[in-house]
Amino acid sequence: MAGNDRRRGAMRKPGTKKGMVVGSGGQRRRGLEGKGPTPKAKDRVSHPAKRRADAKAKAEQQRQRQRDKKAEGPELIAGRNPVAECVRAGVPATGLYVAQGIDADDRVTEAVRDAGMRGISVIEVQRSELDRMTGGALHQGLALQVPAYEYAHPDDVLTAAHDSGMPPLIVALDGVTDPRNLGAVIRSAAAFGAHGVIVPQRRSAGLTAVAWRTSAGTAAQLPVARVVNLTRTLKDLKAEGLMVVGLDADSDITSDELDLATGPLVVVVGSEGRGLSRLVRETCDQTVSIPMAGSVESLNASVAAGVVLSEVARRRRQR
Structure with missing residues (x-):
């Protein structure tokens, strides 16, 4: 029997014609597919978290520029x-400031005497002036003015290592921003026979007065090189025959198994917070951890450096 549309006098309502019609071409289906x-939040252009992250990064850049300018x-x-x-x-100094009326003990007497013998100007100032000059630091009536540190070149550090007649031992810092840690690492490096220290130019502490103080003057005895790209410098050292070992708390190899030490x-x-950066870790020939009791998760960067350097020195003595 014919359908209703075949009946005599039957009429179809507009828009109800069967058959092919103009469609979406699959656009609606594709529109429902996921976009990943x-x-x-910090990666979305208009999100408040993105603006906060950008502001934090900008402030850190400004602080770094101020630190560089101060250094x-x-x-x-x-x-x-x-x-x-x-x-x-023998730290290169240009002036020794002594507060007026200071209660001189053996340290003050020694400092003034040695400064005079080295041709360093000894200047007597009021305590209030010394407070202002040192920014309110605990100076105990004594302050030493040092010029900007003259960094060595990595090639000079390597040449000095070869000239020593011992296998080269160099310490590199990846993003250590605390100058006290830098000073402590320099002191440990000098104590355990390292031939030099390498620091990156950006996002790293420099040889400031705080670093000089923590190193207890050993920065005058050990060359410190500053490089633009630490990863590239490590690759250059590898090309010269040096092996690169990074300190990584997650490594399965401990410092007790450091056969490369000799x-x-x-x-x-690595840095105090995030440790080794990805590129530096990938450049390392080996990573090692420090065996510790289960209740301790990590060590300060300078302490960790001292532990590993001590193990390297012990193995080299027994060679």
Whole structure:
């Protein structure tokens, strides 16, 4: 029997014609498909978290520029012990400031005497003026002015290592931003026979007065090189025959198993928070961890460097 549309006098309502009609061409179906994972809030252009992250990064860049600018000029090492140690170690200094009416002890007497013998100007100032000059630091009536540090070139560090007659031992710092850690690492490196320290130019502490103070003057005895690209420098050292070992708390190999210690070696210490950066870790020939009791998760960067350098020195003595 014919359908209703075949009946005599039957009429179809507009828009109800069967058969092919103009469609979406699959656009609606494709529109329902997923577009991948939602970006993190800090990666969305208009999200408040993105603006906060950008502001934080900009502020860090400004602080770094201020630190770099400050490191370019002379600084003051404050405190009786640090000043006496730096003068004794031969730190290049331009002036020794002594507060008027200071209660002179053996450290003050030694510092003034050694400064005079080295041709360093001894200047007597009021305590209030010394407070202002040192930014309110605990100076104990004594401060030593040091010029901007003159960094060595990595090639000079390697040449000095070869000239020593011992297998080269170099310490590299990957993003260590605390100058106290830098000073402590330099002191440990000098104590355990390293031939030099390498630091990156950006996102790293420089040889400021705080670093000088923590190193107790050993920065005057050990060359410190500053490089633009740490990863490239490590690859250059590898091309010269040195092995690169990074300190990584997640490594399955411990410092007790560091068989590379007796050969030409670069020990890389990561930053205080995130450790080794990805590119530096990939450049390392080996990563090692420090065996510790289960209740302790990690060590300070300078302490970790001292532990590993001590193990390297022990193995080299027994070679």
